[in-house]
Structure formats: structure tokens, C-alpha cells
Amino acid sequence: MAVPADGFSPVTALAARGHCWSLCDMVLAIDDLTVEFATDRGTLRAVDGVSLAVASGKTLAVVGESGSGKSVTALATMGLLPGSARIGGRIVLDGEPLTPERQRALRGGAMAMIFQEPMTSLNPAFTAGEQVAEALRIHRNLPPRAAFDAAIAMLERVRIPDAARRARQYPHQFSGGMRQRVMIAIALACAPRLLLADEPTTALDVTVQAQILALLDTLKRETGTAVVLITHDLGVVADHADDVAVMYAGRVVERAPAARLFAQPEHPYTVGLLGAVPKLAGGAGRLASIAGTVPDMRNPPAGCRFAPRCPFAISRCIAEQPPLIPITADHATACWRAPLSQILEAA
């Protein structure tokens, strides 16, 4: 396997921990993924050398502000990008590279995705039960009657009250939270190895959001599904993620177990996201308080992409793009000033 441009692939991370690496250890391993789109104003590299891995029964949160390449990474994994997208690198599911043919065969079965707005992925012309049953017919070869019965059982598992009756209703007859449960039922009907959840609860009120995330945790524990959770909400990350990858302008800039990332963020961007350091430009608060904007991905800065906004930048940061540098065996940061925590402590 090629070592990716960031120099710190999931492979090297595990090797550094003394693991005898096997791709089979991870449900999903993304290695040096690049995605480019041709636009009117030149080529836009939306994802640039991203490497991620997630194991069975674990949740990897992917965080970063709008446009950082989170959704494009997930869509590339599912094989749902437009045909015009140029994709490089490797995506491996259960030890086998994901080719477009394999993605088509596994989508909705061994790997599934849920989105922020269930109405865009639910078909308004079919009942909730029919839509769950369809996944079971296609991927489990169940006959129609058995598939519908299994669909009702799945709707019960996602805690839809009166599931046998609700299975015969259409998406518009459900509330937002209940629609999201139907979408989860469809996604998890075939006990996928991998679930990609792209802001699954952002559109819901806080109570429903908590219920849905707790439900996802329970189902994940029961099935051993590996979950990639894309979110803007650091509270959600703290409560539900095992590991975190922080993305900025198409690259992973920090990767760590969730508890460690919150206790000791090492990348200035993560520090800004956490609002942990009042000295960071803009004062305490979330990333919005950091001066400046995300770079134009058609023409990103030559060095560190965060350097123009970074209060810690030195001349090397402007000139040279930092690779992910291991701080510990499972914590890496793409920052020439690493370990930043020592600079912060000394300040």
C-alpha cells in the first residue's frame, strides 16, 4: 500500500502502535483519497490526500467547517459522486478495495448512508414499510411478505410506535424525527458493516437529536457497524465518537481519540474549533470567531492552508505544506509548530 501524501496513513498509525497491520482490522480504510471537480474557473480539489480508518463497532467523527470536504469524502466512499469527479487513492471495505461495481452492489446493503434531510432520500410515493422492505428484498433476497414483516420489526427497532400501522403510511405522514427514524431503519435493515451519517440530526430539535443519536449508538453496538459521523456539533462528537478527524480545506489536519482531542488539541484550527484558547484571534468561542475565511480550493495557499488565519504561523507554514505529524501513536497533527500544546502551556 502506498504511503499517502500526508505521510501518516491509518496503516502507519497502527504500525506505530505495534499492531500487525491487516486491512481486515478496519471495516473502512481510506488511503490518500483525492477528489477533483472541473469547474468553470479551473480544477477544484475538494479532497486532497485524506486517509481515515474506522473499526467495527466504532464511531469516527469527521468535523470541520463548511466546504472542508467531509461530504465529498463520504460520497466518494459510497460511489455517489457525479461521473465527472476525478477520484484518486484507495477506499477499502473489509479488506477489499471498493470498485464502482462493488460500491453499486453493496450500497444499501453492506454500506449505507443517512443524510440531514430524510425527505431527499425517502421516496414520497412508497410507504415507510415498502421502502425498508425494498432494501431487504434486494440485499437479503427476502420474498415480499417476509421482507414487509421484517420491515415492521425494523421500524419497531428504531422505536417507531405502532410500527405495523405506521409501516403502511407515506413519508409525509411522519414528523421530521420519525422520518429520520425511517431513514435509519432503511439504512440499518441489512445490518451494514459501514454507516455513513452526514449531519443526521442537524435539522432536528435537541431532544429528538439526542434520541436519534442514542438510537444509533444502540444499533451500532448490536450490529458492530462501523460509523462515520459527519457533524458540525462538537457536543455530539464528545458524546458519541470514539475517534475524530478534523478536516480543513480538503485535508485532515488532526486525528485523535475523541477524549484526547478535547483534552489536548494540537492543531491551531482544532483549538479554534474548540474555542479553548482565548489568545486565539477573535477570543474564546467557536471557529466562527477566527478571522479570515476558508481558502478558494481552486487556488489554495502553497503552504499550510490554515496559515493565513493562524496566529501561530511562522515562515515555514507559508512556504511548506505540513504532513500529519504523530504526537503519540494515535494522535497526529498537520502543523509545523507541533506539539502546539507545549507552546500554549509556555505562553
Ligand SMILES: Nc1ncnc2c1ncn2[C@@H]1O[C@H](COP(=O)(O)OP(=O)(O)OP(=O)(O)O)[C@@H](O)[C@H]1O
Ligand atoms: N459536484 C460538485 N461539483 C463541484 N464542486 C463540488 C461538488 N460537490 C462538492 N463540491 C465542492 O467541494 C468542496 C467540499 O464540499 P463538501 O460538501 O464535501 O464540504 P463539507 O465539508 O461536507 O461541507 P458542509 O459541512 O457544508 O456539508 C466544496 O468547495 C464544494 O463546493
